[in-house]
Amino acid sequence: MHHTGFESAQGVWWKPAHKSEKIWVAIAFAWCMVLFAMMPLWHLRGGQNPSGIRARVEPVAFQDRVNEFVAEYGVTDANGSQVLENGIPVVQPPPGSDVYMMGRMWAWTPVLFLEKNAQYTLHLSSFDVNHGFNLYPFNVNFQVVPGYDYGLRVTPTQEGEFRIVCNEFCGIGHHLMIGRIFVEDTGLPAPGSEGGAQ
Amino acid sequence: MTGDGGVVGRWAHRICPTTGLKVHTQADRLIRAHAVVATVSLLIGGIAAILVLLTRWQAVHLLDAVWFYRILTVHGMNMLIFFIIFFEMAILIFAGPVLLNCRVPAVKTTWAGFGLMVVGMLMVEWMMWTGQADVLFTSYVPLRAEPPFYLGVILFAVGALITTAVFMATLVVAKREKTYEGSVPLVTYGGITAAIIAIITLVHGAAIYIPTFLWSIGVMNVDPQIYRLVWWGLGHSSQQINVAAMVAVWYMLGGLTVGAVVLNEKVSRTAFVLYIGFISMASAHHLLVDPGFGPAWKIWNTSYFMYMAVLASMVHGFTVPAGMEMGMRLRGFTQGLFGWLRKAPWGDPGFSALVFSVTVFGFVGGITGVTFGTEQINIIAHNTLRIPGHFHATVVSGTAMAFMGVTYYVIPLIFRKRIAFFKLAKIQPYLFAGGMLVFSMAMTFAGTFGVPRRHWDVTFQGAAYTVEYSPAVDLLLAITAIGGLIAALGGGIYILVTVVSVFFGKPLPAGREAEFADSIPQGLLSQPWAQIPKTEEEPESPWKIGPVPGTMVLVFIFLAAFITYYFANWKLLSFAWKVG
Numbered sequence: 001m002h003h004t005g006f007e008s009a010q011g012v013w014w015k016p017a018h019k020s021e022k023i024w025v026a027i028a029f030a031w032c033m034v035l036f037a038m039m040p041l042w043h044l045r046g047g048q049n050p051s052g053i054r055a056r057v058e059p060v061a062f063q064d065r066v067n068e069f070v071a072e073y074g075v076t077d078a079n080g081s082q083v084l085e086n087g088i089p090v091v092q093p094p095p096g097s098d099v100y101m102m103g104r105m106w107a108w109t110p111v112l113f114l115e116k117n118a119q120y121t122l123h124l125s126s127f128d129v130n131h132g133f134n135l136y137p138f139n140v141n142f143q144v145v146p147g148y149d150y151g152l153r154v155t156p157t158q159e160g161e162f163r164i165v166c167n168e169f170c171g172i173g174h175h176l177m178i179g180r181i182f183v184e185d186t187g188l189p190a191p192g193s194e195g196g197a198q
Numbered sequence: 199m200t201g202d203g204g205v206v207g208r209w210a211h212r213i214c215p216t217t218g219l220k221v222h223t224q225a226d227r228l229i230r231a232h233a234v235v236a237t238v239s240l241l242i243g244g245i246a247a248i249l250v251l252l253t254r255w256q257a258v259h260l261l262d263a264v265w266f267y268r269i270l271t272v273h274g275m276n277m278l279i280f281f282i283i284f285f286e287m288a289i290l291i292f293a294g295p296v297l298l299n300c301r302v303p304a305v306k307t308t309w310a311g312f313g314l315m316v317v318g319m320l321m322v323e324w325m326m327w328t329g330q331a332d333v334l335f336t337s338y339v340p341l342r343a344e345p346p347f348y349l350g351v352i353l354f355a356v357g358a359l360i361t362t363a364v365f366m367a368t369l370v371v372a373k374r375e376k377t378y379e380g381s382v383p384l385v386t387y388g389g390i391t392a393a394i395i396a397i398i399t400l401v402h403g404a405a406i407y408i409p410t411f412l413w414s415i416g417v418m419n420v421d422p423q424i425y426r427l428v429w430w431g432l433g434h435s436s437q438q439i440n441v442a443a444m445v446a447v448w449y450m451l452g453g454l455t456v457g458a459v460v461l462n463e464k465v466s467r468t469a470f471v472l473y474i475g476f477i478s479m480a481s482a483h484h485l486l487v488d489p490g491f492g493p494a495w496k497i498w499n500t501s502y503f504m505y506m507a508v509l510a511s512m513v514h515g516f517t518v519p520a521g522m523e524m525g526m527r528l529r530g531f532t533q534g535l536f537g538w539l540r541k542a543p544w545g546d547p548g549f550s551a552l553v554f555s556v557t558v559f560g561f562v563g564g565i566t567g568v569t570f571g572t573e574q575i576n577i578i579a580h581n582t583l584r585i586p587g588h589f590h591a592t593v594v595s596g597t598a599m600a601f602m603g604v605t606y607y608v609i610p611l612i613f614r615k616r617i618a619f620f621k622l623a624k625i626q627p628y629l630f631a632g633g634m635l636v637f638s639m640a641m642t643f644a645g646t647f648g649v650p651r652r653h654w655d656v657t658f659q660g661a662a663y664t665v666e667y668s669p670a671v672d673l674l675l676a677i678t679a680i681g682g683l684i685a686a687l688g689g690g691i692y693i694l695v696t697v698v699s700v701f702f703g704k705p706l707p708a709g710r711e712a713e714f715a716d717s718i719p720q721g722l723l724s725q726p727w728a729q730i731p732k733t734e735e736e737p738e739s740p741w742k743i744g745p746v747p748g749t750m751v752l753v754f755i756f757l758a759a760f761i762t763y764y765f766a767n768w769k770l771l772s773f774a775w776k777v778g
Contacts, residue, residue, distance in 0.1 A: 001732050002528060005458070005460050006453050008383050009460070010381075013463035014464050017462045017465050019743075021461060023743075024513075025513060028509050029509055033504070035764070039497045039572060042573075048778070050777070052778070107662070125489075129338065129422075135775070137647075138773075138774055139647065141582065142487045143426075143581075148489035154776070156775050157775050157776055163665050168652075169267065169334050172267070175661070178665060
């Protein structure tokens with residue numbers, strides 16, 4: 001019997017659905033399966049996955065790693081002293097190396113000089129509160145959580161000036177927290193279009 | 199109280215002259231109290247919304263940084279926690295005692311729950327306004343607020359749990375006292391769904407805010423990643439209470455405004471069960487680009503067990519309009535594919551609110567949400583303006599719009615008052631949902647450029663490096679602000695209409711609805727639900743695709759939009775740096 005949603009359902013209401021309802025449920029179900037399949041499929045065939053190498057790390061230990069990284073690959077001037085930009089050390093790691101980047105109220109350390117089409121393992125962590133890694137202008141985003149090392153295998157596929165905009169609220173200086181990555185084209189070949197970052 | 203009331207059995211009640219239901223006087227009072235506090239929260243959150251808007255509109259940039267984040271915290275807490283949950287408690291008291299023709303089983307306990315919620319809310323407001331909780335809605339540890347902030351949230355959650363438990367007790371009492379025949383109405387079933395999700399949610403709230411409170415007074419540690427995991431069990435799941443409650447209200451408003459029928463109880467109820475089973479996994483939507491979880495965990499959880507909760511919403515997105523079409527066709531509006539829509543009562547604010555709620559929730563909120571909640575696509579969405587663009591379409595023009603629409607019926611039915619400024623009320627849904635639609639779309643597009651959410655100054659004045667977004671972003675942020683201000687005007691009208699109607703409104707004498715056609719929604723005059731033929735016969739359809747051809751066309755348009763947007767985002771993602 002026809003009734004509205006605010007009237008009690010009488011008798012046996014466990015009846016077969018209308019044909020149109022069945023059609024829609026079947027189509028919606030099939031679409032849901034497509035939605036589900038796309039994610040594992042992109043892990044196999046796609047070039048952008050947020051998997052990374054994940055580990056716990058004490059903030060102080062991570063800071064030490066950043067310092068070692070700067071000592072190893074830091075850019076030095078004619079006198080042999082570390083080049084600083086706005087007080088932040090500039091680092092030029094070789095392709096294939098582990099790169100460490102730390103968020104701290106309200107700066108990203110260090111400044112990175114990378115090569116186009118080279119792969120790096122970019123370790124992200126925070127010294128204090130949550131920060132957000134947003135790559136300007138290409139809109140790539142990762143969460144930066146204190147106590148956790150997020151090691152992402154990154155291949156810059158465009159050259160030029162990039163910024164790291166903090167996009168997780170981290171206190172009153174949040175809007176000033178901007179870092180810099182410079183990518184130079186050294187003529188490395190582009191990674192294969194399939195699974196380039198795997 | 200008007201109506202033929204009395205003390206029959208053990209409880210004081212009145213008989214609703216429109217529906218014939220017995221309404222417990224205490225249910226009336228409880229609904230009123232919850233609705234009043236909900237409206238106060240809406241007013242505070244709405245004023246905060248205007249201030250936030252006028253700051254993010256870079257040309258105006260009203261507040262300084264300190265007050266921007268403070269007011270943003272106020273906006274989030276009042277809208278997403280206080281307004282929504284107070285309103286949902288009112289819905290539970292309506293869907294339980296009122297619709298089941300039953301008394302409120304534990305009156306004092308329910309009032310105690312209400313009292314705890316109010317005390318908790320006042321503590322949180324005090325902390326926020328005095329600058330002792332500048333931690334935003336999410337209060338991610340180790341950002342720290344003063345202890346009373348966390349304690350306030352805990353008290354609020356416990357109060358809401360008590361009211362939810364009383365709702366559950368109502369189901370038992372109503373069954374035992376045989377106050378209704380057959381199975382509970384579908385709307386109540388949706389209410390039960392919301393209540394179960396509320397319990398899951400509030401338990402998560404307790405599980406995270408109690409340790410965080412202890413952390414704030416220095417007696418234990420809280421891991422920032424675990425915090426994010428459990429907190430979102432509260433933060434996202436509370437939006438799933440909204441979804442379930444909103445869908446229940448859709449069925450309610452459909453019946454009230456156009457005599458919508460339930461096409462098939464089995465299908466609609468199964469969809470609600472899918473919500474209960476899987477929707478709470480959505481905490482993962484916020485953790486897709488976090489370091490603490492692996493791909494298998496992310497895929498499994500973000501997809502709510504292979505998108506079963508999305509399937510549920512797609513089912514409701516069909517059955518709600520289909521029920522409306524069927525109801526209209528059964529009452530003789532059989533012309534063509536969309537004759538039923540053309541002849542629908544567009545001047546009834548309950549109806550227009552319903553239509554906006556369903557379409558904006560589905561087309562904007564739903565499609566963007568599922569797309570951004572895809573593990574990899576989240577890389578180009580996380581923490582950008584795409585996220586608030588998405589959830590304003592769901593929570594504001596979806597849930598809040600539906601709740602506002604049902605208020606235009608609750609005022610005459612529960613409060614027995616005529617609607618004040620009814621002409622304004624008629625245009626209110628158009629302003630509110632229309633403004634929010636513009637707001638959400640402009641904000642989502644701005645987010646596509648990578649513009650961060652929760653950010654005081656996206657021109658980055660005084661920062662070490664320059665960042666300059668495309669000029670399109672300026673335009674989009676201005677459109678966002680203008681859309682938001684139109685919606686705020688709609689929200690203001692809602693508050694004006696409800697407050698004046700409830701506190702200073704003229705009474706609606708029983709049985710004299712026809713005399714007040716200019717101040718009550720159309721559905722109460724025509725009572726379409728009473729004109730549905732009580733048969734099994736289906737309306738004739740000129741089309742081969744069943745009795746609801748118009749809805750079939752609409753849902754296929756929806757599916758086409760969904761597929762287009764979803765794959766466009768994969769394409770966009772493929773342009774990003776290689777990362778894995």
